[in-house]
């Protein structure tokens with residue numbers, strides 16, 4: 036396996052810490068399909084409580100947690116609305132259409148930032164047998180392909196009020212909601228309660244090896260549990276995995292501030308090159324997007340040159356490289372990445 040001095044490809048690269056492994060080894064387990072794994076139940080209740088919801092459901096991936104959430108709100112032949120960079124429409128490989136017969140329509144959002152007017156303009160309500168009916172709007176917070184963008188609580192609240200008046204449900208893809216919470220100080224519950232369902236990820240910057248949780252009402256989550264089993268994701272003694280998630284929640288949320296500070300320091304240093312590669316103000320959490328076309332280069336070229344200097348970043352589209360901070364990237368690795376970008380781009 037190739038290892039990098041600064042591996043900023045993704046915040047999914049984290050490896051379980053010794054403390055996390057000890058918690059996993061000590062976990063009490065049972066058969067979760069029968070609802071008898073106490074560690075899984077504890078995790079589900081804990082996350083539901085953090086987000087101000089009645090019930091939770093542990094899933095192996097964030098994509099599954101999202102897809103279970105979407106299908107609770109949208110029947111086959113109906114539609115959801117999401118921004119064109121949203122994970123549910125770009126990175127879940129057409130799952131909503133493939134598994135649930137869901138149509139998706141999108142709007143474009145600069146850096147993924149939510150403007151409630153955008154989905155509300157598209158929403159089709161009471162359009163009878165002539166057009167596709169909108170039943171769900173999806174919000175992503177923070178926004179991954181937008182570069183870790185935080186959705187303002189005021190915008191979310193406005194969307195909630197106006198969508199409710201139309202009878203349209205809201206799902207939050209909160210894979211990195213922890214980062215928004217730490218960066219803004221807004222309580223998780225304040226974000227959570229504006230949505231009918233919320234998915235959160237334990238295996239990104241929080242550092243668990245696997246796992247997401249979907250939360251919502253007890254009634255909706257009972258239905259999601261049926262669909263999880265139908266999709267083949269009923270799991271047995273997975274308290275060993277839920278224990279890693281619980282450990283992450285208890286120990287790794289506050290430290291996300293370190294990731295944010297390092298991402299910002301990186302952005303400030305790259306901006307000092309004076310080439311217009313990045314606006315440091317755009318780095319709100321743990322993700323920095325560098326527009327390498329500003330230096331007349333392509334993301335592919337630059338990622339190859341960085342790899343030779345033991346730095347890994349993700350070519351996210353035709354102009355940008357994405358750098359993501361996480362549990363396994365320290366100050367020294369950040370310094371190394373800054374130096375490598377200087378050598379390659381300056």
Ligand SMILES: *Cc1c(COP(=O)(O)O)cnc(C)c1O
Pocket residue numbers: 095096097098099101122123175178179208210211236247
């Ligand atoms: C990572 C991620 C997910 C979940 O991805 P999985 O790889 O399926 O766990 C969902 N939404 C966003 C925004 C993500 O970044």
